[in-house]
Structure formats: structure tokens, C-alpha cells
Amino acid sequence: MPGGRTARSRFKIPLSCDDGASCSFAKQSGTAKLLRMASLILWDEATMTKRQAVEALDNSLRDIMGRRDRPFEGKTIVFGGDFRKVLRVVRRGSHSQIIDATLRSSHLWKVMRQLRLVTNMRAHNDTWFADYLLRVGNGTEESNDQVNIQLPEEICVPSRGKMNDIEQLIDHVFPGLEDNMSDPNYMTSRAILSTTNDNVDKINICMIERFKGEExxxxxxxxxxxxxxxxxxxxxxxxxxxxxxxxxxxxxxxxxxxxxxxxxxxxxxxxxxxxxxx
Known part of the structure; x- marks a missing residue:
């Protein structure tokens, strides 16, 4: 988002945030002055945020505004996110601990109004893919006995051997890389996501080798x-x-x-x- 900041940076949320915590800015600070002036706060991907971080902002807003009886001092806050995505990561946490860390387990949830967005704007021109994502997210896509789903062939890149898979994937995502590597629009409109940092490092090494110039x-x-x-x-x-x-x-x-x-x-x-x- 243009001009946006991370929540932890903007609100000075402490790294170790437990129940009853507050943000680490003073009443006379520039952050407090900005929050007093704000009429609307947008917080994206709140579903992956630890609920104590949201509660810390609530405690701080009530403190700097001098009102303790209204959530977030009555300011309008729009929390964006999808609970079908990856939830807050709790290291070695159980299922109940992960649920407890989400925003839905906060005492503030009951005062929030839920607005559901039903149209996938990014896949607006591809209704099949949008419907497929919804089926996977809702758990209605057909699965096997191990609760694994089979990806359709039309969205997969067939394997041709372990040594060439990464190179083939790069060719599929970045066609004509040598002719477009200096085009910022071409580079920023494509990305390869991976599950682990080790795989990311391997892909980055392969990508760097394709760029011109001395390493x-x-x-x-x-x-x-x-x-x-x-x-x-x-x-x-x-x-x-x-x-x-x-x-x-x-x-x-x-x-x-x-x-x-x-x-x-x-x-x-x-x-x-x-x-x-x-």
C-alpha cells in the first residue's frame, strides 16, 4: 500500500507482546499526535497478527485519548484479512494455542462488524481459478484419505528431472528473461513463492546466475x-x-x-x- 507502514513499526508494538501490553510510545510523541488526528486506520493481514498486538493498540488508544470505556477510543479501524490463509504462527504451539493467538479469540472481536468480500478482484477474469481457490480455502475440494488434494494439470509445470526442475520453473514464470531483465514492470509482475528459505536461496542463486555482469x-x-x-x-x-x-x-x-x-x-x-x- 503506497505510504503504508508495518503495524509493529507504526504503532511501536513491542516484540514480546503478552496480555495487557501497550504500545511503546509516549503520550507526547509524534505517533500519539498522529493517532489523535487519525479518523480511519487500515490494518491489512490482521488475521495473521497476534491478538495481543491488536489489544495493545486498543489499550494505548484508550490511554492517550483519556477514554477507557470505548474500544479503540471510538476510532474506526478496518482490519483486512482472510482466516483461510495461514494463521498466526506459534512456535511448537498446539491447535488450541494457535486459535487462542488469532484475532477471533480476542475480547474485541465481539465489537467488530464483519464485512465479507465475495469477489476475487485479482482473478476477476479467471472465474475457474477464483472458484478453485474458494473450494480449497473452504475445504470442499475433493481430497484423498490423507486429506491431500490433487492440483489440476493445467496449473502445474510438469517435472523433467530433479536437476532441471528449478530451471524449468524459472523459464515458465520469467519467459524471455534475458531480454526483459532491465524492465522493472516485467520483474515486479512475476514472483516465485516457496515453502522454505532453503528453497528460496536455491532459486535466488539460479536467478542471479542468469543476470548479466560480474557476480x-x-x-x-x-x-x-x-x-x-x-x-x-x-x-x-x-x-x-x-x-x-x-x-x-x-x-x-x-x-x-x-x-x-x-x-x-x-x-x-x-x-x-x-x-x-x-
Missing amino acids: VIYHSFDSAEDGPYGYYAPEFLNGMTPNGLPPRALKLKLNCPVILLRNIDPANGLCNGTRLVV
Whole structure:
């Protein structure tokens, strides 16, 4: 969304957010002033958000506005999302723990009004695919004894051997890559999704090899958040690959120098931030 921010960044939601938590901004801060002025807040993909994060915003809005009797201080908030997608991930959590972490388990759910969107605008010109997605999401698509569904052949790329599958997939998703790799519209209108970061790294390596130019490798400067005395060996920090962040060795084809900085918390594998200095 143009001009959008992540909820955790915009509302200063703490990383460890439990019941009764509040956002970490002061009443006199710029964030508080902005929230007082806001007449509408849009929060997308709220179905994958931990309910305590939404409750933390509710607690903070009631505090900065001085009203404790109205949810979100009476402001209109539009939560977007689909509960048929992947729910909030709870590490080693049971089914009940995952359900408890969702927005529907929050005490705020009863004051929310549900508006259902029934038309898939992205697949508006492909009604068959839109209906197929709904059947899969609703659990009505035909499955076998192991509750596995068989993908239709028309949406599959047939395998030709393990060594060539990734190359064939790239050719299918990025036809004419050599002639269009400098076209931003061509590159941003296509994507390959994968289940694990290991597969993503393999696909990225294959894609980089297809680009023209000399390959360069940039290594990150890793430091431990709570290790100023060198308790953590550099080899240990270099081996950590937190989700959503580049690997230790970043392979690119550029004409300008890049420095990758990572500040890692070894206790949970989280990085405080990654900056590309060009």
C-alpha cells in the first residue's frame, strides 16, 4: 500500500507482546499526535497478527485519548484479512494455542462488524481459478484419505528431472528473461513463492546466475545485541539466518559497493535491523 507502514513499526508494538501490553510510545510523541488526528486506520493481514498486538493498540488508544470505556477510543479501524490463509504462527504451539493467538479469540472481536468480500478482484477474469481457490480455502475440494488434494494439470509445470526442475520453473514464470531483465514492470509482475528459505536461496542463486555482469559477494558484519564482551563467536553469528533477512553472504550483480550490517540477538535469532549502505 503506497505510504503504508508495518503495524509493529507504526504503532511501536513491542516484540514480546503478552496480555495487557501497550504500545511503546509516549503520550507526547509524534505517533500519539498522529493517532489523535487519525479518523480511519487500515490494518491489512490482521488475521495473521497476534491478538495481543491488536489489544495493545486498543489499550494505548484508550490511554492517550483519556477514554477507557470505548474500544479503540471510538476510532474506526478496518482490519483486512482472510482466516483461510495461514494463521498466526506459534512456535511448537498446539491447535488450541494457535486459535487462542488469532484475532477471533480476542475480547474485541465481539465489537467488530464483519464485512465479507465475495469477489476475487485479482482473478476477476479467471472465474475457474477464483472458484478453485474458494473450494480449497473452504475445504470442499475433493481430497484423498490423507486429506491431500490433487492440483489440476493445467496449473502445474510438469517435472523433467530433479536437476532441471528449478530451471524449468524459472523459464515458465520469467519467459524471455534475458531480454526483459532491465524492465522493472516485467520483474515486479512475476514472483516465485516457496515453502522454505532453503528453497528460496536455491532459486535466488539460479536467478542471479542468469543476470548479466560480474557476480560479487557481500558479507555482513554481525554483532550480538547482548554480547559486548565477545561471548558469541563470529562463526556462530554468521551461521544464523533469521526469517525475512538476507543471508550472511549476499550474492548480487551490482556496480556499486554495499555493506550489510546485522545486529543479532542470539537468544532468539532475531535481528534488530538490516541496513544496506550504498
